[in-house]
Amino acid sequence: MSNLPIDPARCLADLHALRRFGGDAASMGVRRRAFSPEDIAARDWLAGRMAEAGLTPHLDPVGNLFGLAKGRSLLLGSHSDTQPEGGWLDGALGVIAALEIARAAHEAGGPAVSVVSFQDEEGRFGALTGSSVWSGKLPLAVADALVASDGTTFAQARAALAGRAAGFVDPARFTGFVEMHIEQGPVLDAMDEVIGVVTGIVGLRQLQVTVLGQQNHAGTTPMAMRRDAFQAAARIAVDLPARLVDIVTPQSVWTIGQIALHPNASSVVPGRAEFSLQWRDIDAARLDRMEAAIGALLAAVARDSGCQITADRLRHDLAPMPMDGAMQAALGAAAEAVAPGRWRAMPSGALHDASNLAGLMPVGMLFVPSIGGISHDFAEDTAEDDLIIGLKVLAAALGRMDHGR
Ligand code: HGY
Ligand code: MN
Numbered sequence: 121m122s123n124l125p126i127d128p129a130r131c132l133a134d135l136h137a138l139r140r141f142g143g144d145a146a147s148m149g150v151r152r153r154a155f156s157p158e159d160i161a162a163r164d165w166l167a168g169r170m171a172e173a174g175l176t177p178h179l180d181p182v183g184n185l186f187g188l189a190k191g192r193s194l195l196l197g198s199h200s201d202t203q204p205e206g207g208w209l210d211g212a213l214g215v216i217a218a219l220e221i222a223r224a225a226h227e228a229g230g231p232a233v234s235v236v237s238f239q240d241e242e243g244r245f246g247a248l249t250g251s252s253v254w255s256g257k258l259p260l261a262v263a264d265a266l267v268a269s270d271g272t273t274f275a276q277a278r279a280a281l282a283g284r285a286a287g288f289v290d291p292a293r294f295t296g297f298v299e300m301h302i303e304q305g306p307v308l309d310a311m312d313e314v315i316g317v318v319t320g321i322v323g324l325r326q327l328q329v330t331v332l333g334q335q336n337h338a339g340t341t342p343m344a345m346r347r348d349a350f351q352a353a354a355r356i357a358v359d360l361p362a363r364l365v366d367i368v369t370p371q372s373v374w375t376i377g378q379i380a381l382h383p384n385a386s387s388v389v390p391g392r393a394e395f396s397l398q399w400r401d402i403d404a405a406r407l408d409r410m411e412a413a414i415g416a417l418l419a420a421v422a423r424d425s426g427c428q429i430t431a432d433r434l435r436h437d438l439a440p441m442p443m444d445g446a447m448q449a450a451l452g453a454a455a456e457a458v459a460p461g462r463w464r465a466m467p468s469g470a471l472h473d474a475s476n477l478a479g480l481m482p483v484g485m486l487f488v489p490s491i492g493g494i495s496h497d498f499a500e501d502t503a504e505d506d507l508i509i510g511l512k513v514l515a516a517a518l519g520r521m522d523h524g525r
């Protein structure tokens with residue numbers, strides 16, 4: 121096990137304290153969108169806790185908040201922004217567990233551990249925006265032009281922090297990155313296991329599809345004469361599974377999560393439908409094949425419906441990313457030491473900032489269970505005993521990692 125003097129009660133207290141920034145009164149849920157007042161207040165609080173832990177708080181130009189140890193260090197962390205109706209642990213767990221490990225390491229005189237809370241992992245503006253810019257995958261000028269659903273640009277949002285932001289931290293000061301996260305899926309909970317050692321993170325692609333038909337009267341327009349944008353969009357949604365069935369595996373996923381109709385009135389045939397179409401898989405070639413099938417379906421529905429259908433790739437591609445082998449071995453050995461026989465190696469169906477760092481340094485991830493597999497919902501939760509087991513595994517893994525001193 122680890123000889124780091126971690127303090128589970130202190131870690132849990134900080135988790136509950138962080139939840140209060142944007143906490144929903146009727147549940148354990150949280151609303152803490154990137155650059156919202158709640159998010160900025162949470163970052164201010166986090167910076168204070170980092171300073172108390174012996175770290176140097178450092179806010180970069182896109183809102184990533186680092187707590188820096190002296191010299192080269194291992195970086196631990198995740199994100200503290202949430203979905204519109206987020207869970208209290210998605211991202212927050214990784215940041216607070218990192219803070220606890222860094223604090224204990226500082227108290228023990230080493231190893232050097234830094235902490236990060238990346239900004240806009242949950243995609244109010246882009247996908248994993250803060251770590252994508254920091255890792256060099258997304259040019260700042262491109263990120264600044266990203267627009268949230270309320271019309272705010274990334275540039276406008278980050279301007280709120282401009283007075284306090286310093287420069288970008290050099291990734292070369294870190295020997296590796298480890299992100300602890302809730303599974304957000306059903307596997308560990310269903311198998312009564314407590315730790316997942318992540319083997320790889322899926323890739324994600326997303327299109328913003330626009331269907332242009334003919335706005336018209338819902339009473340006088342004969343069905344045969346309509347160019348109904350919603351009916352065309354619905355056809356795409358209904359026909360997609362049959363188009364993908366020979367390409368995908370049971371782990372492949374696709375989602376239409378956001379749709380807008382114009383003029384969105386009950387007595388008007390919709391003239392315009394705009395919706396997001398996102399798909400994920402662990403295999404890049406399969407993502408390509410899924411994209412080709414989606415393109416063929418959009419063309420077929422345009423032809424059959426008489427609607428004009430266009431699709432813009434809204435977000436930069438996030439390729440499937442394997443986790444570092446040595447980090448997986450260290451995390452697996454730590455899991456076996458702390459929770460013998462109650463852990464598994466597994467892929468991540470969710471995206472994580474770790475994806476962006478995997479090209480810069482050795483990266484590892486570990487999961488704790490999500491009760492009922494629920495996440496991106498106020499009901500997201502994990503048993504506190506399981507949170508502490510995860511913290512102990514993270515601490516035990518540190519002693520098994522070569523920090524590249
Ligand atoms: O969508 C995701 O996988 C991440 O939780 N933002
Ligand atoms: Mn997350």
Ligand code: MN
Nearest residue numbers: 203210242496
């Ligand atoms: Mn999330």
